[in-house]
Amino acid sequence: MVSPPVIASIVEGHGEERALLGLLQRLVPHLVPGAYADVQRPHRVPRDRMLKRDPLAQALTVVMARNPRPTSVLVLLDADDDCAVELARQLRGHAQETHGHVALVAVAAVREFEAWFLAGADGLAGVAGLPRDLVPPSAPEAIRGAKEWLSHRMPRGTTYQETAHQPSFAKRFDLDAARSGAPSFDKFCREIEFLLTGKRDARP
Structure with a gap:
């Protein structure tokens, strides 16, 4: 019997530390039926350390020592104002220098992780007090302040809280709409498909 893939992950924030597990558990059968x-469980490393070779190497050593041993590692962070493609390339380069034997993918969410929620906002209608007629913005990854966009649409006196809302939103946002509306989420999905199937999409 072929053992299933074992996916470890390294994230930067407390919200992603809780949300990514649920998102991946939901996404795996969505991307590859069956x-x-x-x-x-994701391993958290603050962004400023994650982008340095040695702290990233330490994190990789920690997750690769787990039992069962991961067959691959996903590194996820927010691009903020940086170029998502360059950040991912930098992370892969650092990992290759110290852990070239590890199957690793790196993805930077354009702007922030919450931009993916904006792209898939149809699935969040009515959740946490958001309007039942919630409509995604036309260019979610162009918005500076996706968290604020969500807060402004919540009931008066309520604001989006990363650790409180990110895990539940990750289980509800519309995956297909997010993939269409947020290119970095589409990239994330393609990288997960690669970890599951070993087949690489030629697109960057």
């Missing part, structure tokens, strides 16, 4: 992966 697929199963052992999705391990």
Whole structure:
């Protein structure tokens, strides 16, 4: 019997530390019907350390020492005002220098993780007090302040809180709409498909 893939992950924020596990568990069978992966608890490393070779190497050593041993590692962070493609390339380069034997993918969410929620906002209608007629913005990854966009649409006196809302929103946002509206989420999905199937999409 072929063992299922074991996916470890490294994230930068407390919200992603809780949200990514649920998102991956939801996404795996959505992307590859019938697929199963052992999705391990994310390991958190602050962004400023993650972007340095040695702290990233330490994090990779930690997650690769787990039992069962991961078959691959996903590194996820927010691009903020930086170029998402360059950040991902930098992370892969650092990892290659110290852990070239590890199957690793790196994805930077354009602007921030919450931009993916904006792109898939149809699935969040009515959640946490958001309007039942919630409409996604036309260019979610161009918005500076996706968290604020969500807060402005919540009931008066309520604001979006990363650790409180990110895990539940990750289980509800519209995956297909997010993939169409947020290119960095489409990239994220293609990288997860690669970890599951071993087949690489030629697009950057």
